[in-house]
Amino acid sequence: MKKGIVIHNKSDRPDNIVLQENQTIERCIEIENSLPDFFKEYFLFLKNSIGINTRLAYLIDIHFFCRYLIENTDLTAASDASDITAEEFERLKSRDVNFFLGDYCSRYYKETQHTTQIFENHNRALARKRSSLSSLFKFLYRNEQKSENIAPGFNPIKLPKPQPDAIKKLEIDEVARMLDLAETGNGFTENQKKYWEKTKLRDKAILLMFVTYGLRLNELQQLNISSFNFSRGEFRIYRKRAKESLMPLNKTVEDAVSDYIKNERPPQDKLPDSESDALFLSLQSKRMTAKAIRELVKKYTSIVLGTSAKSGYSPHKLRATAASTLIEYGFSIYDVQNLLDHDNVTTTQIYAAHKKNVKREIIKNFEWSEDIKE
Incomplete structure (x- = not known):
């Protein structure tokens, strides 16, 4: 049984905002615990460099990519996202991410007991996923966990310019x-x-x-x-x-x-x-x-x-x-x-x-x- 949360708030921010942020952080930690251990230094980078809502969005996208590797490719032998190895990530190329973004993410299916659900992502959603993965692969390269920075090879995703009218x-x-x-x-x-x-x-x-x-x-x-x-x-x-x-x-x-x-x-x-x-x-x-x-x-x-x-x-x-x-x-x-x-x-x-x-x-x-x- 999960214990209730008691806030000892020493900041000047209201308790409701502290509590809301804590719930987002807890969700981030939950996703981090389901991802590979060799991402831990990347998680620390996210924690200290971006807002918590953006951090959560990046983690959701990265977990989604890991599930794609497991369920839709032969690029990993893992059955769970946490079991994907650093060696398997080392072998990933730009084209693997481009297939994920350009082919899979634009329209994918999920089977339930009674229905087949169709999911579509427009270019703005695809661009965010691209940004999340670029952040990850750039960090792994800078952190000497990947020998090549594959992010520059990701295909561009054109976003329509907002029209005033x-x-x-x-x-x-x-x-x-x-x-x-x-x-x-x-x-x-x-x-x-x-x-x-x-x-x-x-x-x-x-x-x-x-x-x-x-x-x-x-x-x-x-x-x-x-x-x-x-x-x-x-x-x-x-x-x-x-x-x-x-x-x-x-x-x-x-x-x-x-x-x-x-x-x-x-x-x-x-x-x-x-x-x-x-x-x-x-x-x-x-x-x-x-x-x-x-x-x-x-x-x-x-x-x-x-x-x-x-x-x-x-x-x-x-x-x-x-x-x-x-x-x-x-x-x-x-x-x-x-x-x-x-x-x-x-x-x-x-x-x-x-x-x-x-x-x-x-x-x-x-x-x-x-x-x-x-």
């Missing part, structure tokens, strides 16, 4: 309708209104925070009551790679969050210790999961867009909405980059290039025929 986001009038829906419930079915009546203040606060700050899903999901300092007009969030950031509160968001805390959220002393500080709670008085928040956003945006709940927009689309709207209102691209925590300003520039009806305006004012011009 393909960005999915809400227009300003659609944001207004979404917030009105959260406030009035007009547009919900009678059955949906039963739930909306219980969560309308929470829902409005969540949607406002997404479209005002362009928060990432995890950044919002991790928020606590103690994250907010209303007297100073600010709140604290924890970004990727353990970065902390103080965000200013505007009156609209401050009023919405305060209204939710005072008039809808259960009082802290009525909640178990594990949930007493969590900001956004489910109807079961537990911290909302990332999945629940994603479904909430999809529900509201699907009604505004007039589509099915499945086709509604994700929280990341509201992040794009915030970026595009801020730039449309005339804010500096560098200020928006800082607010949204983009690593590179070129990411922000994509939103700056996206202006409503720009193609229509160009063509409307560009006529070849003199008769039409007149």
Whole structure:
């Protein structure tokens, strides 16, 4: 029986974030224990050089590659990933990885008792797997565990360049309708209104925070009551790679969050210790999961867009909405980059290039025929 985890937190980060990180680390260790022993120094390299979520993603990809070697090739005699030998890895060539990425990963099958499951990876997923394996093979070469660096021989994977007019986001009038829906419930079915009546203040606060700050899903999901300092007009969030950031509160968001805390959220002393500080709670008085928040956003945006709940927009689309709207209102691209925590300003520039009806305006004012011009 697995023991419960007790947190002795001596950092200034909230317990819920420490616990979430610990769960990710435990998952990393679990995968590491299932991989060959000669990878141990590579695991140490990952631990100290990249964020824990990226570390987990790399380990999942590498374990998947090892299972491929066992189940789909004659490149190893092992029956378990942990039994693959350093000598077998030494014999691997670039073409072996290229077959994995280009032939197997693009479409593969898994047999269950009753069905055959088909899995497909688009180029972005393939590029991540390529990056994971490049990291591994480069390290093994640098660490003198492999005599040749085969990573430069991996076939390139072309990623489509993001097109500004393909960005999915809400227009300003659609944001207004979404917030009105959260406030009035007009547009919900009678059955949906039963739930909306219980969560309308929470829902409005969540949607406002997404479209005002362009928060990432995890950044919002991790928020606590103690994250907010209303007297100073600010709140604290924890970004990727353990970065902390103080965000200013505007009156609209401050009023919405305060209204939710005072008039809808259960009082802290009525909640178990594990949930007493969590900001956004489910109807079961537990911290909302990332999945629940994603479904909430999809529900509201699907009604505004007039589509099915499945086709509604994700929280990341509201992040794009915030970026595009801020730039449309005339804010500096560098200020928006800082607010949204983009690593590179070129990411922000994509939103700056996206202006409503720009193609229509160009063509409307560009006529070849003199008769039409007149």
